[in-house]
Amino acid sequence: MVNYSIVMRGNPMDADAAKKAYASAQYSEVMDINRFAEHIASHGCVYKRADIVAILTMAVDCMREQLLAGQKIQLGDLGDFSVGINSLGAESAAEYNPVVHVRKLNVNWSAGPRFRNLLEDAVFNLVATRKAARLVVKALKAGKTNVDLTGEEKEPENGEQA
Structure with missing residues (x-):
């Protein structure tokens, strides 16, 4: 079962565009x-x-x-693994020095046949966002029965404790 929550995200290419709802995968444990x-x-x-x-x-x-x-390592249905290089550019090939220009080596995974389309076998389960779950746990520990999922702190009313 694929757990997911719904998050509102803006378009990074268009700051004025309205936010849209997207699924965000949530794992239940490591x-x-x-x-x-x-x-x-x-x-x-x-x-x-x-x-x-x-x-x-x-x-x-x-x-x-x-x-x-x-x-390059090919592991059948698991897929292929290879190294990718993240580097800065040099003014010319003669000036390029991996000690100076290479910032990071990444391991690239190309999914094998059994991993290429997990969607065919996926079943989805809507769960709370990590933030909402954190706020609920915080409220439970504080003995509260209501949870403000907006994350905004409210001032206590009529002698209530914060």
Whole structure:
């Protein structure tokens, strides 16, 4: 299930344009490598969680090594991984120096066939925005029964505590 919230966004190319409603993906939790390995093992795998963690860890180490060696790595349905360079421009090719001009190396992922169109199998579930959820938790901890989702602080009325 794909959790999403609705956010209002302006058009960065047209500051005068009215804001429009867009979906924003929300994850419900973070799955670390150990939980992911447990999940893989739970699918009738002959390997134990520790073995899967070791293989995934080794795969990450080897992928990093091979990307830095200039390789493109193709992992079938998972997709292809390669290095992309984020750099500043130089006045000429002769003046270009990677030590000076390269700002960052990015890992590019080109989705494989099983990831190219997740929309076909997606089921959507509307949830609160992170901001709204944070405001609700804050109100609950303060013992309040009403929540102002605008985020604006109101002055206490008739002896109420803030």
